[in-house]
Amino acid sequence: MTPKNTEDQGPPLVIPQLNPIPRFPPRPPLTDAEIEAKQMEMGERFWKSCPAKGAMAGVGGFVLGGAFSMLMGSMQYDVPVSMGGQPISDLPLRQQFKAQAKELGTKMYSSAKSFGKIGSIFSIIECSVEALRAKNDIWNDLSAGCITGGALAIKSGPQAALSGCAAFAAFSGAVELYLRRDEVQPPSSDED
Numbered sequence: 001m002t003p004k005n006t007e008d009q010g011p012p013l014v015i016p017q018l019n020p021i022p023r024f025p026p027r028p029p030l031t032d033a034e035i036e037a038k039q040m041e042m043g044e045r046f047w048k049s050c051p052a053k054g055a056m057a058g059v060g061g062f063v064l065g066g067a068f069s070m071l072m073g074s075m076q077y078d079v080p081v082s083m084g085g086q087p088i089s090d091l092p093l094r095q096q097f098k099a100q101a102k103e104l105g106t107k108m109y110s111s112a113k114s115f116g117k118i119g120s121i122f123s124i125i126e127c128s129v130e131a132l133r134a135k136n137d138i139w140n141d142l143s144a145g146c147i148t149g150g151a152l153a154i155k156s157g158p159q160a161a162l163s164g165c166a167a168f169a170a171f172s173g174a175v176e177l178y179l180r181r182d183e184v185q186p187p188s189s190d191e192d
Helices: 032-047 050-074 093-133 138-156 158-179
Strands: none
Touching: 032 050, 050 093, 093 138, 138 158
């Protein structure tokens, strides 16, 4: 049924706007200096975050672990005795080199993974402890060392976890004391 007179229907229906007027006026565009300062601040915040520190420590530990293993592997005397049932000394020089390089690569990768894992775990825990305590002192490194050492040795039982905690905390503390040796103020006179 359609109405015959449109005047009897009342006021027209008002549809709200799809794009309402913003409550705040638009910001003026940033200058190049402001954009650069904002990017620097965001970059600084990112590199100071615990995940970024953990990733950097993991990559650094991986590289240093591989290099350390290569150095130590080059000084080892235990070479593979046989390859495929044949004494390695009877093989041509190229095959001897290939066998030794393969073994060295396996050891390097294993050591690199371990160093990377330890570096990453320690760095993330140390950063987290520092953020929780809101202080930057030696106690952060001691606690991070204890937690890391205990976590790495927990599969071997509670005694091994306690030993790992103590050993890693002692090592972390010694390294941190060495690195902070310049922060200690010298005595004002020879009598102090």
